Amino acid sequence: MTDAVHPLQPGLDAFYREHSSWLESWLRRRLGNAWDAADLSQETFLRVLLGPQGQALEALREPRAYLATVGKRLMLNHHRRRQLEQAYLDALATLPQELIPSPEQRWMLLQTLQALDELLDGLAGGVRRAFLWAQLEGLGYAQIAERLQVSERTVKRYMAQAYAHCLMADL
Template identity: 35%
Template sequence: MDQQDVQKLYCAHHHWMKSLLAGKLQCVDDAADLAQDAFERLLKKDLRFDSLSGGRHYLSRIAHALCIDFWRRRKIEQAYLESLQHLSEPYSADLTQHQIVIDIIVKADRMLCRLPGKIKRTFIAVQIEGLTYNQVAERDNISVASVKNYLAQAILRMTMFREAFDLD
């Protein structure tokens, strides 16, 4: 889409988009931010709509995806803050440092969510839970070779995802 097309969609649907998001999020400020994000996404896409209603339909799909991302991020932020409360020594960091850590966790979560179940489970068991290959193989009733294979697939897929979406 060129800038004029997005501008037409913006004028025609911005208020509707903010209202839609405000209803889903129960927060006008967050809705305004996500509405802006939706139109920014349109600027980055090479799309054509046959009508303004086609654009509105696409915007509603973007709104749904943005809400899911928003809620997932909030859940991650909450879990992160709760985990800090359980540390034996108080952890102090400024807001920027917290946001950097949360951004990294969100990116890792995005990558993990795209892995098939067995591969994801194996990767988490080894890399996060600290289980050995033998422990994972025994727990999941698979061979050690399968554990190694799943880990290799996880690393390959996550690397490809990171490169495709520039998540460095």
């Protein structure tokens, strides 16, 4: 059995060899952690390969600037996931022992929270908060309007935006 060669492999191989050490060092300086930097470096190259520039790596005028942009976005997502995980762990710490979920349940809940966070990424802060308060806390539009200090009509518009965003992400 022969290994199938991806049509981008020769260009990607040279691109990776030329820039991987630089990118990993760049990420390590920002993260202060070699393991996370290595993971994010690999994920950056994977995103580049699967993204629109994966077809024309040699056409990139500033490959390191492009890698830094993709890496920075992944780093921000990494920090957001860590903050979300810490908030979840802090909330668990306040629960009585008998209500603390099992490790498997905690993992599944954390994965769900991270998926929800990714799904809502890109929504304006007010839209995101309105949607989360309605879905997770069961607040009505009047209560959300009061919290956000906006009109109920604005909350309805926010909710429509959030639902449309979720529907489009599902496609």
